[in-house]
Amino acid sequence: MLLPRLKWVPLLATLAGCASAPANSGMDSFADYAESVFRHQNAIISRLMMLSDSDLLPDTDNFEDTEQAMHDACHLLNEYAEREADGESMGLRFKAKVQSSIEDCDASVQKMEGLLSNIDPVLTPPHGQR
Numbered sequence: 454m455l456l457p458r459l460k461w462v463p464l465l466a467t468l469a470g471c472a473s474a475p476a477n478s479g480m481d482s483f484a485d486y487a488e489s490v491f492r493h494q495n496a497i498i499s500r501l502m503m504l505s506d507s508d509l510l511p512d513t514d515n516f517e518d519t520e521q522a523m524h525d526a527c528h529l530l531n532e533y534a535e536r537e538a539d540g541e542s543m544g545l546r547f548k549a550k551v552q553s554s555i556e557d558c559d560a561s562v563q564k565m566e567g568l569l570s571n572i573d574p575v576l577t578p579p580h581g582q583r
Contacts, residue, residue: 483552490559491534494527497565509572519565526561529554 501520504510529551536543 486559487530487552487555490527490555490562491530493566494523494530494558494562497523497562497569500569501565504569504572511572516568519561519568523558523561523565526554527558530558 501510510516533543533548533551
């Protein structure tokens, strides 16, 4: 299931609050980490769309399950971005849920990127470059 992605939207400054970035993220602030995850996911979705348009995506359960898991893990971050783009206000509880979901989103994006590197290594940057 491929969904069109928003272009990067300035977001997540208010989401960050007092949170700090995970130690293994290489980021100084949670807002930077969240923005990086959002951008990385959008890049992966763009690659999926390009490969799909070229009929290069594998038709395997593992690939489809990994893609769906990424969409599921990142749905709150994407919903936040859409609401932010629409100028909607969001409650603290929703923001906290988004914040607590970002590390799982990041892990699922990285897993999808790993599968993509097996299909077309040219499309996937070396690990750590987003």
